[in-house]
Amino acid sequence: MSTTVVxxxxxxxxxxxxNRKQKEYIFPSVxxxxxxxxxxxxxxxxxxxxVEGKKYLDFFGGIVTISVGHCNPRVTSRTxxxxxxxxxxxTCFPNVPMVDLAxxxxxxxxxxxxxxxxxxxxxxxxxxxxxVARMHxxxxxxxALRHGYSGRSxxxxxxxxxxxxxxxxxxxxxxxxxxxxxxxxxxxxxxPSCEVACAKDIESVIQFSTSGRIAAxxxxxxxxxxxxxxxxxEYFKLAFNIVKQYGGDFxxxxxxxxxxxxxHKWFGIEHWEVELSPT
Numbered sequence: 001m002s003t004t005v006v007x008x009x010x011x012x013x014x015x016x017x018x019n020r021k022q023k024e025y026i027f028p029s030v031x032x033x034x035x036x037x038x039x040x041x042x043x044x045x046x047x048x049x050x051v052e053g054k055k056y057l058d059f060f061g062g063i064v065t066i067s068v069g070h071c072n073p074r075v076t077s078r079t080x081x082x083x084x085x086x087x088x089x090x091t092c093f094p095n096v097p098m099v100d101l102a103x104x105x106x107x108x109x110x111x112x113x114x115x116x117x118x119x120x121x122x123x124x125x126x127x128x129x130x131x132v133a134r135m136h137x138x139x140x141x142x143x144a145l146r147h148g149y150s151g152r153s154x155x156x157x158x159x160x161x162x163x164x165x166x167x168x169x170x171x172x173x174x175x176x177x178x179x180x181x182x183x184x185x186x187x188x189x190x191x192p193s194c195e196v197a198c199a200k201d202i203e204s205v206i207q208f209s210t211s212g213r214i215a216a217x218x219x220x221x222x223x224x225x226x227x228x229x230x231x232x233x234e235y236f237k238l239a240f241n242i243v244k245q246y247g248g249d250f251x252x253x254x255x256x257x258x259x260x261x262x263x264h265k266w267f268g269i270e271h272w273e274v275e276l277s278p279t
Contacts, residue, residue, distance in 0.1 A: 015039055015051055043070030064224070064256055108266045111275040122255030123151030126218065130155060133216035133249040141210040143202060143217045143248070145179040146186075147226030150218065150253060159218060162226065175209040177202045179223065180231035191232050199238035206246045214248035221268030224256040236272035250274070 013021075018039040022032070041051045046069055048058045061067070068075060082097060089095055102116040119125045134140055142159065144150065150159035158171025161179070178186045180198045187197055206214055217239060223229040243250050257268025265271055 013039075013051065018051065045069035045072065064261060067259055067261060110267055110270050121151070122253075123153050123156050125255065126150045126156050126159065126251075126253060127153055129251045129253075130159075130216060130218070133251060137213075137215045137247055137249060139211075139213045139215040139247055141173045141175065141214045143205060143210070143214055143243070144174060144176050145219050145223070146176050147179045147181065147223050147229060148176075148218075148220055148253075149223070149225035165225075175205055177205040179226070179229060180235045181229050182232060183229075196232055196234045196238055199235050199242070202239055203242045203246075206242070212246065214243070214246050216249045216251050217243040218251040218253055220253045220255075221257045221272065222262065231272070233272065236269065236274045240274050 019037055039051045041049050046058055048056050048070065105116050106114045117128060119128060130142060144159040144161060146161040148161045149165065150156040154169055155171055157166055157169040158174045160166055161176045178198050178201045182191045189197060202217065206212065240250050252269040254267050260266055262268045262271060
């Protein structure tokens with residue numbers, strides 16, 4: 001059992017002062033959603049402490065990004081070791097951590113996926129995936145899903161299927177199919193008697209809202225920001241076949257579902273038994 005050294009000194013700012021400075025100096029779109037936010041001071045594994053020294057059990061996990069706990073010593077020790085060795089180098093030069101990680105990913109990714117391209121965020125990853133699909137297929141239009149969330153750039157906000165994230169964004173070449181929301185079915189049907197009609201809507205959208213040839217279909221295996229929406233078991237196999245029929249690449253947005261967060265599998269799409277390939 002490992003131990004973690006937790007800071008004991010309190011912040012020099014009070015809770016009230018921190019919240020005042022948040023409102024005064026931080027851009028207003030960075031919303032905390034609370035009338036009286038709780039300023040965090042430090043954390044260790046599954047616990048966090050506020051600036052007043054109160055301890056909390058964290059069920060939020062940094063929007064599911066802290067999968068192995070806050071300040072996990074196995075993670076921080078390797079991070080510190082790498083920073084002391086080499087903090088940054090241009091990708092014009094190969095290095096051991098990059099190629100070792102790429103090799104490991106090639107071993108655990110499903111299907112024949114083997115190549116990795118490293119980015120700083122999920123937004124950049126989705127931007128890159130769309131660009132690659134457009135170059136690979138020679139097509140331009142993209143199908144995404146309602147309730148989906150793809151990021152904060154102009155393109156990924158356009159891919160996002162919720163109006164709260166699309167303000168100030170105009171992106172051409174993106175259409176949205178209905179999502180597989182069995183709990184609140186957009187068609188008012190019941191699974192399984194519905195025969196997964198939501199998947200068939202993808203083909204209808206391609207036929208009537210695009211040129212008939214698409215670059216890609218992008219979807220989260222489980223929609224996160226949209227409300228943890230989990231598709232029925234047949235959905236992605238049907239979607240995959242439709243997308244391929246109309247010349248598109250299938251993009252699985254694993255920003256929130258990868259790295260074992262869904263249990264038993266490294267990547268979310270593996271639960272739907274869709275075997276992906278580089279082409």
